[in-house]
Amino acid sequence: MTSENKAMAIKSAVGGKHFMVIKGCKISKAAFSSALLVLDALLVSLIIAYVPYTKIDWDAYMSQVTGFFQGERDYSNLKGDTGPLVYPAGFLYVYSAIQYVTGGEVYPAQILFGILYIVNLGIILFVYMNTDVLPWWALSLLCLSKRVHSIFVLRLFNDCFAMTFLHAALALLLFQRWHLGLIIFSVAVSIKMNVLLYAPPLLVLMLKAMTIKGVISALTGAALVQILFGLPFLLSHPVAYISRAFNLGRVFIHFWSVNFKFVPDEVFVSKGFAVCLLIVHLVLLTGFAHYRWCKHEGGLIRFLHSKIVTMKLRSAVSSSSSLIQFFHDDSTFNILSKEHIVTTMFVGNFIGIFCARSLHYQFYSWYFYSLPFLLWKTPFPTPLRVILFLGVELCWNIYPSNLYSSFALFCIHVAILWGLWKAPCEYPYLDSYNDAISSTHAILIDNHLWKTYTHWILFKKEQQS
Structure with missing residues (x-):
């Protein structure tokens, strides 16, 4: 065996999912991830100590928080030097806590964000460790972004907290903790609304994993979080809060766009361009949901139809104990595989990134991980994957963005999206039993169960006549 082969990390024949072998030494997956965390923590410390902080939004954040502390509850009056407050109430609570801890000083805030960076990286490594999609060495790519390090510890953007909570919610979903995961997801939305890009794939996963009753109860919990967080503003100035915090019609400045700088300014700010991107977004989401995410259920339409019929059948035959036992009234319906959950969530978010009218530099944190x-x-092939990864990183580190960098980023996004479309679909369910049930679920509903429901309706009509 050559020295190169000995140096190459390979999966161990014993416990291959949990160990790798480097020069004959077996190293656990957790140990490798822990080493990455330690090394990145050292790097973050060096960045904070030696790289100058860049003032962008911090003063504006502190001004908005100060207004909140002084009793202002009208969102239209909460402003900073970069403009009015445009984030939901969770943002105010997070940065109020930061101001209380740091006194509004940048350096201690950088330390806090450095800790947040490591916590977020730890959560992401935990997610990756539970899916086994990447080879061992590729986990190190999660630590190599110059731009993401800057976003966390040199810019102190609220995107950092939003994405950390989102990743925590995703980790909970891996273990079927849907209700708690939805609550944490809602907390992330309350800090920055970009998290809603994950909402369409999340809804598909919930419908696959839970009963309608479970979906409604989980969504209710998420809605209550938004109401509770926004209550001080909803009680005093509801219109100002809703219009400012949940403004979906904002038009960004063309200069700061990283992804569509190659589009002329007059087209970029036009309503027609926004509508076209929205249509493309909806088409892509529908296409992936029908042909990819719900492939094993017979497609999106059949899957939704089966859910509707199941709900009707539950209601119609509630007096039948045997069918009650078959359709047990529990919020958990199927156990989804971890890989399917992560794939669906990440792909759904990436579609939103691809169709976003403007991506600013801090938005890279929305999908880098x-x-x-x-x-x-x-x-x-692996070399092409690495080239595409480095290409994305390069485009995000060109400042200011230009026609060539934004067009290159667009082309790379197209290539990744095409690759995801051509990729084989993973089994959505945890085991072969659940997979078999899901594969035939729509057929059963359309045949035997629908006939049962129809016969019951005819029987009731005969009784009434």
């Missing part, structure tokens, strides 16, 4: 996973889900 999903890039290695997405690239290794494509059928591309």
Whole structure:
């Protein structure tokens, strides 16, 4: 065996999912991830100590928080030097706590964000460790972004907290903790609304994993979080809060766009361009949901039809104890595989990123941590995956963005999206039993169960006549 082969990390024949072998030494997966965390923590410390902080939004955040502390509850009056407050109430609570802890000083806030960076990286590594999509060495890609380090510890953006809570929610979903996961997801939304890009794939997963009753109860819990967080503002100035915090019609400045700088300014700000992107977004989501995410259920339409019929059948035959036992009234319906959950969530978010009218530099944190996973889900060879990853990182580190960098980023996004479309679909359910049930679920509903429901309706009509 050559020295190169000995140096190459390979899966161990014993416990291959949990160990790798480097020069004959067996190293656990957790140990490798822990080493990455330690090394990145050292790097973050060096960045904080030696790289100058860049003032962008911190003063505006502190001004908005100060207004909140002084008793202002009208969102239209909460402003900073970069403009009015445009984030939901969770943002105010998070940065109020930061101001209380740090006194509004930048350096202690950088330390706090450095800790947040490591916590977020730990959560992401935990997610990756539970899916086994990437080879061992590729986990190190999660630590190599210059731009993401800057977003966390040199810019102190609220995107950092939003994405950390989102990743925590995703980790909970891996273990079927849907209700708690939805609550944490809602907390993330309350800090920044970009998290809603995950909402469509999350809804599909909930419908696959839970009964309608479970979905409604989980969504109710998420809605209550938004109401409770926004209550001080909803009680005093509801219109100002809703219009400012949940403004979906904002038009961004063309200069700061990283992804569509190659589009002329007059087209970029036009309503027609926004409508076109929205249509593309909806088409892509529908296409992936029908042909990819619900492939094993017979497609999106059949899957939704089966859910509706199941709900009707539950209601119609509630007096039948045997059918009650078959359709037990529990919020958990199927157990989804971890890989399917992560794939669906990351792909759904990436579709939103692809169709976003403007991506600012801090928005890179919205999808950077999903890039290695997405690239290794494509059928591309490993060298091409690495090239695409480095290409994305390069485009995000060109400042200011220009026609060539934004067009290159657009082309890379197209390539990744195409690769995800061509990739084979993973089994959505945890085991072969659940998979068999899901594969035939729509057929059973359309045949035997629908006939049962029809016969019951005819029987009731005969009784009434």
